[in-house]
Structures are given as C-alpha cells and as structure tokens.
Amino acid sequence: MATAIPGDLIELLNDPAATKVLATVDEDGVPHLAVKQSLYVDVAGRLVYTELLESSRSNRNLVRSIWFGKSVSVIVSGAGGRSFQVKGKPVKTHISGPLFRKHYQEIRSLLGDVDVAAVWIIEPQEVIDGSYAARSAEERSRFPFFDHLDRLVKPAAPAA
Amino acid sequence: MANLNLAIKEKRPLSRAEVTEKYPDIPPLVILKADVQRRGVHYSEAALGALDLELHATTGTHIFGARDGKIAARPESFLLRDGSSIITTPTPLELDPYLVDLHEGRPFLFEDGEPVEEVDYWPRPDFYDKTSSSGTLMQNVVSARPQRLNIFPYRYCTFWNNGNGCSFCDIVTQMKKGKEELGIPARLDPLEVKEVVREALLEPGRYAALFLTAGSNVAGKRAFDDEVDYYIEILQRVGELFSVPNIPSQLIGTAFDDGQLERLYRETPLTSYTADIEVLGEELFNRHCPGKAEYIGYKEWKRRLVRAVDIFGPGRVNTGLVAGVELTSPGGYKNEDEALARTLEEAEDLASQGVSTVYIVWSPRPGTAIGDQKNASLEYYVRLAAGLHGLRGKYRLPIGFDDYRRCGNHPDSDLSRLHNF
C-alpha cells in the first residue's frame, strides 16, 4: 500500500545538501548500501533514483526487487540530526522515453560525461522518522521499561 | 496450488498463473512476456486511439511480417515496467491473443477481461519524420527499438531462389509489402545509412547499440562474400561517425567462413556476432532450414560459431532459435520434455565452447510452410528460458550484447540482468 511522504520530509529529501542512502538487498539477503545523491521525490510523491551503471549492485538488486516484489529503503539525513527512512517498492524503471531522456540530459549537465542506465521509480510504503528526538519519544511511550533510572530521577532542588 | 495440482494431474498445459506458481524463481514479468509473445496481442479501438503518432513508434519497417498479415499503423511494441520490451505482433482474435486496452486511461494488457500489466508504447525516435538527402523518409532506412538502432540492409534472402527458405520465414512476402505499401528501399545505400544514423545519434541517451541483419546472400567468389562485403561497407561508413574503433553492435548474419569472420572483425567496428541456427538438432535443421543445410550444413554451422568465438571473443558470439518449430510436424520432437532435453543438450555443447544460445518465441505467420501450426506451451518457453540462462551461468557467458536493453526479444537473456558477469 502506497503511503505519502510528509511535506517537511519531502523538502529534506529534495535538499541537495542532505545525505541520501539507498539500501537494497542481494540474492543472499545481504544489504547493500550506497550514497545516492540523485534521489528526489517527484510531483506524484514517489522516489526517483537515477542509476548511472547498469552493472552496479544497486541496479541488480533493484531489478530483483521489481521482479519479486521486494522492498528497498532510503535513509535521508540532514542538518541538525534530522533524518528519516522511507521503505518502498520499485514499481518502474525507465530505460528510454521522455523521462529517461530528461534525466540523462540533466545528470550529464551536472556531472559531465557520465552515462545513465535507468531511472527508477520507487513507491513509498512506510515512512519512519529516524531523528533521535522522535525515536526516543516513541520508545519511551511504547517501551516504558527501556530506560536508565538515573535519567528519571527528579532534578535536585536548587540549593537555598 | 489446488489448480496447479489439478492441471498437472490432468496433463493439460498450465495457465500463466499456474506456471508463475510452479516456477517462483522466474520473474512473473518474464513469464508474462513469453506468454504475450506466444499468443500475440489484439488492440482495442481505445488502445489504438491512445497511439500518438508524434510520440510513439508505429509498425512499418519490419523485416518480418505480422501474424494477422496486415501492415497498418499500430504500436510497434511495448516496454514493460521493468524496462524490458515485449516484441509482439497483432494477432487475429480467434487465436486468443492478449487484449491491449485502456485501464484508468493507460494502455494495459488484459487477459480474460482483467487488466494484467501496464505497458508503454515504444517512444518514437526523433529522426523518424526527417528525410534523407535522397528524399527517403529516414524511418524507412533505419528503424529503432527503445535503445537500439536497426539496420536492415536488404530485404531478401537468396535461399528462396530455389525455394529453400526456412519453414517459418516470410521475408519475401514482407519485402514485397514493404516495397509496395511503404516505399522501403529493397537495398540500402551505405552512405544514406550513415546519414540517417548520424541524425539518429543527435537524440541524447536514445541508443545503446547498433544492429544489422538481412537475409542470406549466397553470391560472391566464395558463397556469402557479397553479403559480407556489403555488411563491411555499411559498418565502415557508420563507423566513421564514432571516435572509437569498436562500437556496441551486433550483426546477425549467415554462418560465415573463417576468412569472412576475420574480415568482419578486423575491418569494421563490429563487436559481436550472431549466426542463427534456428533449431537445434541436425534432422530438424535440415528440415526447417534447407537453404542453410544446402550451403553450410548443421555441423559446419556449429563449427563456424565456435570459430567466431576465437575471433570476437568469449561472450560475444551467439546463435538464435525460433523456439517452438522443433515441436511441429512432421519430424518434430514427440513431446516438450524431449524437445527441451535435446535442445539444451545441443545448446550446452555450444555453451561449453563459448557460444551462447538465445531464443525467440516462434510466432506462426500466415503464408509460411508451418504457419497453420501452434507454438509450444508457456511452460515450455519458461523452462527453455531457465535452461539457456542456466547454461550461461554454468559456463560464465555474458550476453550483454543481446540482452533486455540491446535486444529485448529473448526471455532467456532477460534473466541475465541478475548475473554479475
């Protein structure tokens, strides 16, 4: 089931200064992680990833995912510890046609003489806020035993 | 599972859903592709209405014909969501093809009234509507797949001169139609080909391979010298456009002798070579390809393929099958198990010597000697794809020159997308 990425997270994902990592899984279930700064969110709210190399592990793993309905993840991390993860399913790859051509031209104008193998469309399935503040608040409410007691001690009354 | 068990018990051909369930390691999209190739397609009026002549490639320049025998503006073929193509032909409704119709405004494949999978019509190349300096419409000189430029230098085959053309082939009928109805030149001028390729390459990111094929031409000092000379001339002219001596390219030609192969390799930018044996097994080859048998012979055809590996290198030579003709009568294998075993045995003999085998699904065409017979079951095509793919894995044979992107017509080489060699 597709899910919507909240607006502030889309902003972070589309920020060129943010770090974006694509996690895919190989045939043995071993995760493969790679920084992929080309990732962004399109107007339909889907993740778009431009793959430069046909033979890359990410590309092969994406093919496996689209063939067998497996998920991939994208982790985004920005300034001030803001980070989140999107789990999604690759639903389409463009290897020709107007969208492919647009990305081919854009990437080449940015990076010079590089090739483009495919433009992948990933449909978000789940968004997880990964920043410490959000995760810590969630843990405290869902798992009340997971805490160190000294963190719960009343602050000492200020000396008179 | 219940249906699958019943089908196995009843020994009836498995449906696509049953094949998908039985072979979980084969991607459902590849299974669908083989089934669509097997059964063909029929376009609804709405699907044809969605065809935009400015955006989509339409039929017209095929070297071989359609299953319904018509030449008309229809989508040339489709791209699937995984980037592979389904190259298929419009097929009369009574043959139970998939229906292409609109679903939520987009073209979809339909089976039994249900939408099965979205498809994109192939994008129209920029050069198609331009004319060459001789005034010929460029799409009638060179044609295109989503990522490949096709050059069909001429559209005849001299095996037909004494009636020895292949049993499944309609090149001559198609040439006449192309000439009469579309004005396609029967023989291309190499300089004009260069002019059109130059124009085509102005489209950014559109082409990843150059492809040539024509019928066999026995003429020349040695048989097929004229065919080789002509390919060389075209490849050299086109090669002048590039800054590198070798370009990603494929030639499907006759099985040439050592000297001819050496010339093709040394005198042109060609990087891979294919000589289609069409069917594996000497008796079947003699029956279905009498022209090839008359001039070269089965064993020599195989020997020349192996020799081509010495010249072009491992992973750069293959042969193609028209899969399904091996089961036609008279003379075909008795059942699919036997056909599969014998075909894979022969394919392994080639693979062990560096030659890959790929197949296309035979689509019976009107007017051909076996055009009134049926092709094989879906399960057969899936097992064959898995078998040929397995051989490439076993012998570590890359197939990058004839894969989903550079060709798109072989369910077996689609599977190589997961190979790391």
Ligand code: SF4
């Ligand atoms: S070699 Fe056979 S299939 Fe090829 S063009 Fe000639 S007759 Fe047709």
